[in-house]
Amino acid sequence: MAAGPAGASEVSELRLEREDDGLYLSTTLQIALPELAEDALYKGIPMFFVAEAQVTRDRWYWYDRQVAETTRYLRLSYQPLTRRWRLNMSPVPFTNSGLGVVLGQTFDDYADAMSAVQRFSRWKIADNDVIEPDAAHTVHFRFRLDMSQLPRPFQIGAVGRSGWNLLVSRSQRLGAEPAGK
Amino acid sequence: MSTDPRASVSASAHAAARQSRAVRWAVGVGAAIMSAIGLVLLFLLTLATNNRALYERNYAWLFGVNVLVALLLLAVLAWVAVRLGLRLRRGRFGSRLLVKLAAIFALVGLLPGLLIYVVSYQFVTRSIESWFDVKVEGALSAGVNLARVSLDSLAGDMAAKTRNASGQVAQVSDAAAGLVLERIRDQLGATDVVLWNAAGQAVASAGQSRFTLNPERPAAALLRTVREQRAITQIEGLDDISDLAGVQAAQTARVKVLALVSNPSVGLLVEPRYLQATLPLPTALVANAIAVQEANREYQERALARGGLRRMYVGTLTLSLFLAVFGAVLLAVLLGNQLARPLLVLAEGVREVAAGNLSPKAALQGKDELGGLTRSFALMTQQLADARQAVEKSMGEVDAARANLQTILDNLTAGVIVLDAQGLIRSSNPGATRILRAPMAAYEGRPLSEVPGLAEFAAAVQGHFDAFLGDSERHGLDHWQQPFELHAASAGGVGQQHATSLVARGAELPGLARLLVFDDISEIVSAQRAQAWGEVARRLAHEIKNPLTPIQLSAERLEMKLEGKLPGPEQAVLAKSVKTIVEQVDAMKRLVNEFRDYARLPAAELHALDLNALVADVLHLYGEENATVRVEAELDPRCPPIAGDAQQLRQVVHNLLQNAQDSTEQARAGSPEPLPPVRISTRWSQSSRRVRLTVADSGGGFPAHILQRAFEPYVTTKPRGTGLGLAVVKKIADEHGARIDLSNRTEDGVVRGAQVSLSFAPEPAVAL
Numbered sequence: 001m002a003a004g005p006a007g008a009s010e011v012s013e014l015r016l017e018r019e020d021d022g023l024y025l026s027t028t029l030q031i032a033l034p035e036l037a038e039d040a041l042y043k044g045i046p047m048f049f050v051a052e053a054q055v056t057r058d059r060w061y062w063y064d065r066q067v068a069e070t071t072r073y074l075r076l077s078y079q080p081l082t083r084r085w086r087l088n089m090s091p092v093p094f095t096n097s098g099l100g101v102v103l104g105q106t107f108d109d110y111a112d113a114m115s116a117v118q119r120f121s122r123w124k125i126a127d128n129d130v131i132e133p134d135a136a137h138t139v140h141f142r143f144r145l146d147m148s149q150l151p152r153p154f155q156i157g158a159v160g161r162s163g164w165n166l167l168v169s170r171s172q173r174l175g176a177e178p179a180g181k
Numbered sequence: 182m183s184t185d186p187r188a189s190v191s192a193s194a195h196a197a198a199r200q201s202r203a204v205r206w207a208v209g210v211g212a213a214i215m216s217a218i219g220l221v222l223l224f225l226l227t228l229a230t231n232n233r234a235l236y237e238r239n240y241a242w243l244f245g246v247n248v249l250v251a252l253l254l255l256a257v258l259a260w261v262a263v264r265l266g267l268r269l270r271r272g273r274f275g276s277r278l279l280v281k282l283a284a285i286f287a288l289v290g291l292l293p294g295l296l297i298y299v300v301s302y303q304f305v306t307r308s309i310e311s312w313f314d315v316k317v318e319g320a321l322s323a324g325v326n327l328a329r330v331s332l333d334s335l336a337g338d339m340a341a342k343t344r345n346a347s348g349q350v351a352q353v354s355d356a357a358a359g360l361v362l363e364r365i366r367d368q369l370g371a372t373d374v375v376l377w378n379a380a381g382q383a384v385a386s387a388g389q390s391r392f393t394l395n396p397e398r399p400a401a402a403l404l405r406t407v408r409e410q411r412a413i414t415q416i417e418g419l420d421d422i423s424d425l426a427g428v429q430a431a432q433t434a435r436v437k438v439l440a441l442v443s444n445p446s447v448g449l450l451v452e453p454r455y456l457q458a459t460l461p462l463p464t465a466l467v468a469n470a471i472a473v474q475e476a477n478r479e480y481q482e483r484a485l486a487r488g489g490l491r492r493m494y495v496g497t498l499t500l501s502l503f504l505a506v507f508g509a510v511l512l513a514v515l516l517g518n519q520l521a522r523p524l525l526v527l528a529e530g531v532r533e534v535a536a537g538n539l540s541p542k543a544a545l546q547g548k549d550e551l552g553g554l555t556r557s558f559a560l561m562t563q564q565l566a567d568a569r570q571a572v573e574k575s576m577g578e579v580d581a582a583r584a585n586l587q588t589i590l591d592n593l594t595a596g597v598i599v600l601d602a603q604g605l606i607r608s609s610n611p612g613a614t615r616i617l618r619a620p621m622a623a624y625e626g627r628p629l630s631e632v633p634g635l636a637e638f639a640a641a642v643q644g645h646f647d648a649f650l651g652d653s654e655r656h657g658l659d660h661w662q663q664p665f666e667l668h669a670a671s672a673g674g675v676g677q678q679h680a681t682s683l684v685a686r687g688a689e690l691p692g693l694a695r696l697l698v699f700d701d702i703s704e705i706v707s708a709q710r711a712q713a714w715g716e717v718a719r720r721l722a723h724e725i726k727n728p729l730t731p732i733q734l735s736a737e738r739l740e741m742k743l744e745g746k747l748p749g750p751e752q753a754v755l756a757k758s759v760k761t762i763v764e765q766v767d768a769m770k771r772l773v774n775e776f777r778d779y780a781r782l783p784a785a786e787l788h789a790l791d792l793n794a795l796v797a798d799v800l801h802l803y804g805e806e807n808a809t810v811r812v813e814a815e816l817d818p819r820c821p822p823i824a825g826d827a828q829q830l831r832q833v834v835h836n837l838l839q840n841a842q843d844s845t846e847q848a849r850a851g852s853p854e855p856l857p858p859v860r861i862s863t864r865w866s867q868s869s870r871r872v873r874l875t876v877a878d879s880g881g882g883f884p885a886h887i888l889q890r891a892f893e894p895y896v897t898t899k900p901r902g903t904g905l906g907l908a909v910v911k912k913i914a915d916e917h918g919a920r921i922d923l924s925n926r927t928e929d930g931v932v933r934g935a936q937v938s939l940s941f942a943p944e945p946a947v948a949l
Contacts, residue, residue, distance in 0.1 A: 036485075039485075040481070040482075040485055043477075043478070043481035043482075043485070044474065044477060044478035044481060045478060045481060045482050045485070079419060079474075080325045080329065080474055080477065081325065081328055081329050081332060081416075081419055081470055081471070081474050082329075082332075082416050082419050083329070
């Protein structure tokens with residue numbers, strides 16, 4: 001409920017920090033989960049999210065070269081038995097058999113869980129050595145609902161249905177500033 | 182010649198047929214392969230439906246490939262349809278039949294497919310809807326609620342127990358708490374009991390956590406909540422459950438109760454302490470609860486995905502319908518082609534035969550009846566062609582025979598006329614025209630009696646035919662024959678001389694036609710007459726010559742005996758009479774000799790002879806001094822020698838010149854003008870290879886009736902001629918094999934004189 005009214009999904013601000021060991025991204029998304037997805041969550045069906053961060057080096061003569069890519073997978077589920085929310089995070093995609101080694105958090109209500117989903121703090125998206133000091137770079141950030149992890153009939157049913165679409169993205173230029181702080 | 186283009190045409194047609202067959206084969210094979218792939222994919226699709234995971238994983242690309250195959254089939258179908266349409270529009274032969282067959286087969290393929298599709302569609306949608314039920318949903322959520330309530334009540338129960346137990350710790354100091362905790366653990370049946378102080382540090386513990394160095398510490402917010410609510414419960418171990426870990430989770434599920442330890446002493450600064458007990462949940466309950474929750478989740482999942490599921494099934498169904506129908510229609514078109522081909526070949530052949538083209542027809546090697554039909558048709562056409570060829574050949578032979586016959590008829594000297602039953606002229610030959618001296622060809626289709634001058638002849642012929650046909654059974658003859666004198670009565674006495682002698686012969690032709698054949702026998706009659714005259718002359722000469730000598734001798738003796746014995750006047754009478762007798766006897770002797778000469782003309786002895794020299798020799802006798810009529814010669818120096826008897830030819834020239842002079846003299850007697858000369862000429866005709874000797878005069882010419890019979894003895898125009906001159910000429914000419922022509926020279930239709938010409942063959946040695 002704290003996520004605000006539906007329909008106002010955006011990446012309000014994107015903070016990029018260059019530190020000694022790499023590039024860190026911090027942001028808080030303003031997203032409203034589509035209604036159908038929220039319903040499905042309440043019915044005990046887990047939802048998957050994917051956050052992608054791409055660092056590209058600008059090239060005037062060719063398409064930009066991708067120098068780093070980091071992906072974070074999130075899985076949000078509701079336990080009707082305990083009435084609690086569970087959020088799992090993993091750098092690798094979730095598979096059907098078990099969740100593997102993942103970071104799990106438990107929340108008592110939906111708003112807490114969603115705010116945890118929307119919050120990215122100090123997410124390391126690139127090593128320092130891939131970022132060339134004199135070149136201009138752009139960071140592309142995308143956050144979306146991952147339908148491919150859902151059961152297949154869902155996908156077929158969901159194709160082209162706005163009730164399942166969630167995608168926010170933002171690109172920000174990373175100035176050619178000297179490293180270190 | 183005529184087989185050549187036909188062969189090339191059939192060869193090109195053959196090549197075209199082969200090419201189109203190749204195209205058809207390519208299409209057929211391609212379609213078969215594609216439909217096979219489609220069917221295999223369909224099979225995989227249905228097989229995959231048994232295994233949900235495999236199905237879901239492969240559904241998308243299977244669907245895509247199937248769609249692709251369906252599109253390919255559709256494209257092929259469209260191509261075939263367009264081709265068919267083009268053929269139809271171009272009005273190509275047989276396309277209508279093909280379209281019809283294709284339509285029938287397509288209908289046969291489409292209708293059952295549609296029926297099955299509709300039924301299956303209904304079935305699928307209904308059955309999918311029937312899976313989802315409000316009652317089932319309600320039961321499932323009730324089950325989940327039940328499980329939750331059970332767990333909650335269990336937890337509440339445990340919380341109450343823990344709170345009660347916490348009273349035992351209240352009076353115990355931190356140091357002594359261990360024992361009490363152990364007792365509490367036993368009482369509660371907990372796996373683990375920990376006593377926390379307000380700072381969140383473990384004061385004492387019992388159970389498993391005693392062995393952990395740093396047990397999980399409750400959050401400060403949690404402790405605050407406990408202070409307010411005195412006790413809270415937390416069910417743990419139910420997170421992160423999946424299908425596989427369900428049983429394990431049931432064993433690890435536990436309730437963690439955190440209760441505030443009530444402090445009875447009223448000390449303000451006494452810190453609150455918290456008792457935490459971890460109690461295992463009953464495995465069966467947890468397992469059931471998890472099962473219910475999972476079932477509910479799956480149910481909800483499917484309920485939400487039901488649209489997609491339905492779409493999936495319907496899509497599969499539709500796709501299989503498309504595949505089946507496209508395959509069926511394509512096969513139908515190809516099979517229809519196969520079926521229609523013999524019919525097309527046959528129909529094409531029939532059309533060609535109807536147009537008169539009997540060239541060899543294509544025959545299919547198929548074993549079925551249609552192939553047999555095409556073979557029979559080809560055989561029939563061949564036979565027809567053979568028959569026609571035979572007919573044409575025989576027609577050609579008949580034509581040739583007819584042309585042959587016509588040539589024979591045209592060159593026949595005899596006249597031939599074909600009359601029909603009514604006596605109308607059906608056809609005639611040039612001989613008839615010549616003999617009858619009437620343009621018979623102009624009178625075709627008209628009765629013979631209408632021809633001028635032939636009315637009598639026609640009547641006589643008709644009479645003979647009537648009699649012949651009427652009596653044919655009786656006398657059994659197949660023809661009649663009768664001599665006729667033509668033009669006999671047309672002009673009285675003079676006409677007698679025009680008369681033509683005919684022998685006519687009539688016979689019946691098939692189809693009631695009548696054949697009239699007649700011959701001009703005038704010349705034969707003339708020849709017979711000449712022969713008869715020869716005989717008469719010989720006999721007369723013999724009979725007359727014998728008494729002539731005694732008569733002459735007697736007369737001379739009489740004169741000798743009586744000379745001087747008679748008086749003067751009588752003496753003169755006697756002398757005159759004797760002279761007359763002797764002269765007349767001499768004349769008679771000459772006459773008889775001429776007759777004898779004519780009759781006993783010696784056979785000509787033929788030698789190479791220069792006609793010009795002969796003529797020149799003879800002309801010496803006809804010099805200016807001893808001739809009343811001049812003779813002009815015009816000799817062709819190119820004349821080759823001819824085969825001739827010089828003696829006889831000399832006589833011929835004499836006779837002819839004499840006749841000419843006599844004729845000229847006779848015609849111009851009493852005319853003051855000088856007499857025109859007689860012309861004698863020789864001419865070599867290269868084209869006919871004959872030497873022609875012509876004598877022409879300016880006399881009165883031949884009267885028409887003489888012209889025909891001039892060569893007969895005793896036919897003459899001279900008042901005192903024996904009529905043997907030309908007869909002798911004719912005889913000598915015959916001996917020499919020369920042709921003799923007799924004609925009148927006419928100028929502007931007026932007779933100016935007569936002309937006799939003989940044409941001799943050159944001497945063989947020279948001619949060759």
